[in-house]
Amino acid sequence: MAENKKIDTKAIEEHIRGILTALGDDPNREGLADTPKRVAKMYAEVFDGMNYTNHEIAQMFNKTFEDDPDSYHNSNDIVVVKNIEVFSFCEHHMALMYDMNVSVAYIPNGRVIGLSKIARIADMVAKRLQLQERIGSDIAEIMQEITGSDDVAVIIEASHSCMTARGIQKPSAKTRTRTMRGKFESDTSLVTQLMGE
Numbered sequence: 001m002a003e004n005k006k007i008d009t010k011a012i013e014e015h016i017r018g019i020l021t022a023l024g025d026d027p028n029r030e031g032l033a034d035t036p037k038r039v040a041k042m043y044a045e046v047f048d049g050m051n052y053t054n055h056e057i058a059q060m061f062n063k064t065f066e067d068d069p070d071s072y073h074n075s076n077d078i079v080v081v082k083n084i085e086v087f088s089f090c091e092h093h094m095a096l097m098y099d100m101n102v103s104v105a106y107i108p109n110g111r112v113i114g115l116s117k118i119a120r121i122a123d124m125v126a127k128r129l130q131l132q133e134r135i136g137s138d139i140a141e142i143m144q145e146i147t148g149s150d151d152v153a154v155i156i157e158a159s160h161s162c163m164t165a166r167g168i169q170k171p172s173a174k175t176r177t178r179t180m181r182g183k184f185e186s187d188t189s190l191v192t193q194l195m196g197e
Ligand SMILES: Nc1nc2c(ncn2[C@@H]2O[C@H](COP(=O)(O)OP(=O)(O)OP(=O)(O)O)[C@@H](O)[C@H]2O)c(=O)[nH]1
Pocket: 090, 091, 092, 130, 131, 132, 133, 160, 162, 163, 167, 168
């Protein structure tokens, strides 16, 4: 699976060369000669999540540990990983989403997921042309598949450079999204617990 990457770096190189020309610059001058190759390499890295479906990401990070199912029966124990820092790119402008802070919570359903895998899921999902809202729903979907729990919440706060550095230019504007699934959707006390507010 991992070797079957979809991103075509040769094509990206050619298109970047075209953009440099369209900008009125000379893609053959010394400073730019290797730029198309560098950008293609950078895109392969920062868009790595585009090589995989959510299901494939779930398979990639499916590291769970058995826990006593009875101890979770009818319980609202919550696992929260807070302050996962990621970068992403908005699909409208291909502009950077930065200072992006992701918190993921779930109520275990017998098996618990390795904590680092939650951060790996957030990272991989962010490495796509995204909407902030969809980063939340992608993470929730993958968490549900791996843990077998319906109860997942994702809270994201981010700055969008398409809003801070161009267009409306509001440098302090922050966007907060909440994706609530299962018990989190209906029980606001769980949300409060999760937020630590
Ligand atoms: N809901 C949502 N909108 C986003 C996200 N990232 C960027 N956008 C918005 O997508 C919209 C695209 O609007 P358009 O009117 O097509 O683009 P535009 O002319 O460049 O708009 P302005 O940014 O207002 O200058 C803008 O309002 C962006 O702020 C995101 O993650 N979620």
